[in-house]
Amino acid sequence: MHFVAPSLLLGLLAAALPALIHRIGRRRARPIRFAAMELLLRAEREVSARRRLRDVLLLIVRTGLAMALPLAFARPFVEVKSDLPAVTGRSQSAVVVLDDSASMRRRGHDGTPFEVARARARAVIDHLSPDSEVALVLASEGATAPVAELSSDRARVLLALDAVPCSARRADFAAALRRATQILTGSPHGDRLIYAVTDLQATGWQEVSLPPAAAGGPELVILDVSGGAPWENRAIVGLAAEPAPEEGAQGIAVVAEIANFAAEPVHALGVTLALDGVEVARGFVDVPAHGHARKRFVHTIAGGGAHEADAVIDHDGFPLDDRRACLVEASRGLRVLIVDGDPRTVRTEDEVFFLEAALRAGGSGFSVITTLADDLGGRDLASFGAIFLANVNRPTPAVAAALVRYVEAGGGLFISVGDHIDTDAWNQELKKILPQPLGLKRTAAASPGAHPEGETVDLRPAERLAPIDRRHPLLSAFPAQGDGLSSARFFQFMLLTPLPDAPGRRVVLRYESGAPALVEAEIGRGRVLLLTTTVDREWTDLPIRPGFLPLVQEAARYLAGAPSGEATSAIAVGQKREIGLDADDRRIEIVRPNGDSRWLSPASHAGEARARRLVVFTETDEPGFYRVRAARGDGSVSDRPDAAFVVNLDVRESDPARLPDDKRPDRVATPALAGPAPQRRLELWHALGAAAIVLVLLESLLTLRFRRGRFKP
Amino acid sequence: MPTLALDPQDIARLESMSVRARVIVEGAFAGLHQNPHAGASIEFAEHKEYAPGDDIRRIDWKAVGRVDRYYLKRFEDETEMRTFLVLDASASMGYGRRGPSKLTYGSYLAAALAYLLAQQGDPAGLLLFDDRTRQYLPPRTRGGHIRDLLIALEAVTPAGRTEPGRALAHVAEMADRRSLIVLFTDLLDAPADLADRLRQVRSRGNDVVVFQILDPDEVELPYDEVTAFEAMEPDDARRLLVDPRDLAASFRRESLALRERWRQICVEARVEYQFATTVEPPAEVLRAFLFARQRARR
Structure with missing residues (x-):
């Protein structure tokens, strides 16, 4: 210990003062001859222990005070080795x-x-x-x-x-x-x-x-x-919702993927599922060391719309990744109606053979019903999440009107063409819902190019698809190179009549020649996808390509607004979220998990019409559910459950x-x-000053207490 | 009507013990609205000289014929009773910081009682003691006896250790018939066998009264600076250096416990207990004592 002013340490002699004063005080005590000595001695015996304690305490406090003051004034300090570089x-x-x-x-x-x-x-x-x-x-x-x-x-x-x-x-x-x-x-x-x-x-x-x-x-x-x-950690690294047809139309299955980053396995780890904030299921799962496990909860959702699913595991030292959320859409269920426009007696030659097979593929969860075009009028279209019209000749005016109503009310319609299509009738009767008017049929003139070894080769001239744009939700599940789609060949397809750009319409897939292959249009509250080729092998070999199944399944989900896992509704913390504005939306309000909200308006300087229809939200700082509301043109504000999204922790942060x-x-x-x-000087006089203040207070307190109490029996 | 209950300090200023005794007695009876010479005492008098205010139906006419003086008749339930005034004159009785010492105060009370008894023609004796009998005057009724008794009380000085039990034993030997024994002491260092001695004396048919006299300092301990307390009695080397403020509360409790203990001992031994501090007017103490006697008789 060192001192800035060591000469002031002479003041430490004052430490002897309290004891000295005490002794002088006793020497100067007045002698008195007293008769009641026996009473006095008895009283003394009764209080002597407490009195001695008080005397010792006061002596310590006063001596400490007498030492603390000169020590503090001498400014002591110590030099300690710093742990800094x-x-x-x-x-x-x-x-x-x-x-x-x-x-x-x-x-x-x-x-x-x-x-x-x-x-x-x-x-x-x-x-x-x-x-x-x-x-x-x-x-x-x-x-x-x-x-x-x-x-x-x-x-x-x-x-x-x-x-x-x-x-x-x-x-x-x-x-x-x-x-x-x-x-x-x-x-x-x-x-x-x-x-x-x-x-x-x-x-x-x-x-x-x-x-x-x-x-x-x-x-x-x-x-x-x-x-x-x-540090040992367990985390939910994935949460997906999928249809659970075994539970009926409203059945969903929520699957949580749990990772154990520790060297020891975890037994009976508690997993809880909450829907809309209400705990609906709890289970247990064993997770191997450095391994993963899945827990599947099946539940029936009451009512339509989006629901917030929240899975939580028993907390460890890092609770932030012990929960994960996703949105579950149970709008219209996943009933899919296929309208077969070219039925055949030979099953494999039927127009919808491949389509039906793809939609019914295991795990898809679709409830698929196939009907003929003539029977379409008697169907309750509103009960279907998506309708596929495959090479339908010409819809009757009644059917066409029903389809328009269906789409405008929020339905999803997939149209594929073929030889049976009456383009004039379609362009006339379904003008309102066709993304673009149908044009001439075109036969590809290009060489089919090289073929993978062992493939059945169709030597007809064919087109291929241009590189895909994965930003579209339909295509986000495909690899960047479009594997599964890029190998498909298109021998014939239907051209579409060009139209000026319109909000809500866009080309999802193109042929290499630039002609649209799949076009999307938002009509009212619904969507229409128009495939300019067939869904059988007559015009294309797409149905036998690996990409066909995910394409039609995703299309069905996309049209029905059904969940397809985290990907479509969840983003990682810090990622930006684009939110499209409906036709009548003026501004968008995003309500964060903590209740704060932000109002966003579409960028006014954006030149493209589409840019004006989007807002970009970047403050996705906290995990949780982000709700979206829209201010309409008439001044009203309403929820946009379709735009709600979830922000989850980046799973990389869970890996210790x-x-x-x-x-x-x-x-x-x-x-x-x-x-x-480096050395670091640690000043001690602050602490000594504080100690002196505490001792003064303590001395006053002790003196006051003993004067007041005077050892009451 | 002016009261005659003077403070002890005022009484000390009076010239002689006989005056003091008279003033105390008059003070006591002033409170009673009775003439102390009116012979209201029913206990001490075998014959009592008539004084204005006495009930003339009680005049003993036979005695008038014999001695040509008016005496009142004695009651049937009264018997002749001799009184022994036993005063503790040990060194500890000499304590008195702001007024008369306990010994002086006790001598005032004893003198007043002796005076009252003499007025009523009752024989009163005096025993002054410490650890031995220092002076003994047997109960008499002759004219000069009260003067000797008052002189002895005025001349007494504190000295020696206290042995009240031994004094009581001495008195018990002298009291060959039913007597009233009045003990004046502080009971501070009284030995444990005093209680047994009181019972013995009482069992012989004697009427015993104990006056415990304490200085206010021995009740409250009102000192306010560090003090070296030393014992007063010879051969007692006890000493205590202490801040009395630390002990005051505990001392008060011990003092109260001592008084309560002796009060209880006296009750159990059927001995009358009186307590007084040296700042109380002796007349009031005497009056309280007389009241107690009257109540006990009824």
């Missing part, structure tokens, strides 16, 4: 990269890793030499830097540091270090350092690359706040694997990082 004491330009990813929110012995990291970051900033400059960057994906330029205003940086919350996003150190390097680029200091304060979760350090220090790049110092100990030492980018030996650990 030696380089922190040098003059430098520094960027502190604080890991605020979701995994930093797990519970630890000393609070959350984020709290520890923030304290370490504060220590680094505090310890930088006065002429150093510092900036603050966050490591979570898409986060903005709290202090994006080098600043010598230390207080401002610390204030920004204190205000940083821990996000639920994934870590992206590649981006954060790029940003830090960019900030340091124009620094006048010779020493440029990046301090990454992190739990070193491996998933956050993928694709990290820094320019070498020798080439003028900054030096990286990693401050590991994980303590090196692995640490970045191996040999892959740490800071493990390159750098002379600048060596050197003795």
Whole structure:
């Protein structure tokens, strides 16, 4: 221990004063001859223990007070070795990269890793030499830097540091270090350092690359706040809803995929399913070490519309990934009506043979009913989620009107063409719901190209599909290259009469020649998909291609508005969400899980008509259900359950694997990082001053108490 | 009507013990609205000289014929009773910080009783003791006896250790017939066998009264600075250095417990117990005592 003013320690002699005063006081005591000595001695015996205790306490307190004051005035301090790297004491330009990813929110012995990291970051900033400059960057994906330029205003940086919350996003150190390097680029200091304060979760350090220090790049110092100990974690890494036909039209199955990242298996892990906030089922599941398990809940939904499904497992130290949500749509059920426009006695030659087979394929959950065009008039179309018209010759006016009503009321219609189509009748009777008027039939003239070995070859000239755009929900499940669709050949197809761009109409698939293959149109509250070829093998071999089954199944779900798993309704934390506006929508309100809401208007400067029909929501910071409301043209505000969405934690944040030492980018030996650990002066006079105040209060309290009480028997 | 119940300090200023005794008795009877010379005592007098205010139906006309003086008749239930005034003159009785000492106060009470008895023609004796009998005056009714008794009371000084049991035993030997024994002491260092001695004396048919006299300091302990307390009696080396404020509450409790203990002992031994502090007017103490006697007789 050292003292700033050691001469003031002479004041410690005052510590003897209380004892001295006590002794003098006793010596000066007046002697009195007293008759009732026996009573006096008895009274003394009764209170002597407490009196001695009081005397000792008061003596200690007063002596302590007499010592604390001169000690405090002497300004004592100790020098302790700092656990910070030696380089922190040098003059430098520094960027502190604080890991605020979701995994930093797990519970630890000393609070959350984020709290520890923030304290370490504060220590680094505090310890930088006065002429150093510092900036603050966050490591979570898409986060903005709290202090994006080098600043010598230390207080401002610390204030920004204190205000940083821990996000639920994934870590992206590649981006954060790029940003830090960019900030340091124009620094006048010779020493440029990046301090990454992190739990070193491996998933956050993928694709990290820094320019070498020798080439003028900054030096990286990693401050590991994980303590090196692995953390065990269990998480729900997937949640999907699918139809459960065995439970009837309203039956759904919610499947939770649970991962165990620990070295020990988990037995009887509790899984709870809640629908619309009400717990409806609870079960248990065994999950092997470093393995996955699935828990399937079957439930019957009461009522239509979107429902919020929420699965929760028994909590561990990282509760954020112990729950996952998805939206379940049970609007019209999944009854599909197929209208066969070209029935054949030979089953395999029937127009809808492949279509029926694809829709009935195991696990699809569709309830498929096939009928003939002539019988369509007697059907209650509203009871079907989607209707497929396959090569239907010409709808009667009554049927056409029923189909228009069906679509405008929210139904989904899939139209495929063929030789039986009466284009004039269609263009006339179904003009309202056709995405584009039908035109001439075209026969492909191009060479069929190469064929995979072993394939049955049809040597007719054929077209292929152009690369697909996976942004469309129908195609999001297909690989980027369109595997399963790209191999399909189209010998004939129907051209469509061009129309000016219209909101709600778009080409989903095109032939290589540019002609539309699949066109979508939003009509009223419904949708229509028009396939410009057949669904049998007469005009194309698409039905025998791997992509046919998912294409028609997704089309049926898409048209019926039914769930197809997380993909269509859920996004990861931090991802943006595009929300389309209905024809009458003016503004969109998004209500976040915590109840906050944001109003968004379509971008007015967007040139494209479609751009004006979209809003983009980026504040998907917290997991949970995000509800959507729309302000209409007439001033009313109503819910848009079809646009509601779910934000879930990025599953990569659940993986506790640490970045191996040999892959740490800071493990390159750098002379600048060596050197003795810096010393830190720890002032003690504040504590002594506080102790003196406490002792004064204690002394007053003791004196007052003993004077008042005087050892009442 | 002016009261004659003077404070002890006022009484101390009076010139002699006989005056003090008279003032105390008059003070006591002033409160009773009776003439102390009117012979209201029904207990001490074998014959009582007539005084204005007495019931003339009680005049003993035979005695008038014999001695040519008016005496009142004795009641049938009354018997001649000699009184022994037993005063503790040990060193501890000498304590008195803000007024007369306990010994002085006790001597006032004894003198007043002796005066009253002499007025009524009852024989009163005096025994002054510490750990032994220091002076003994047997009960008499002759003219100069009261003067000797008052002189002895005025001259007494505190000294020695207290042995009230031994004094009582001495008195019991002297009291060859039913007597009234009045003990004045502080009972602070009274030995445990005093209770047995009281029972013995009472069992012989004697009427016993105990006056416990304490200084107010021995009730409240009102000291307010660190004090070295030392025992008063010889050969008692007990000493205590203490802040009395720490002990006051406990001391009050102990003092009260002591008085209650002796009161209980007296009740069990059928001994009358009277308590007085040295700041109370002796006349009031005497009056309370006389009242108690009257009540007991009824």
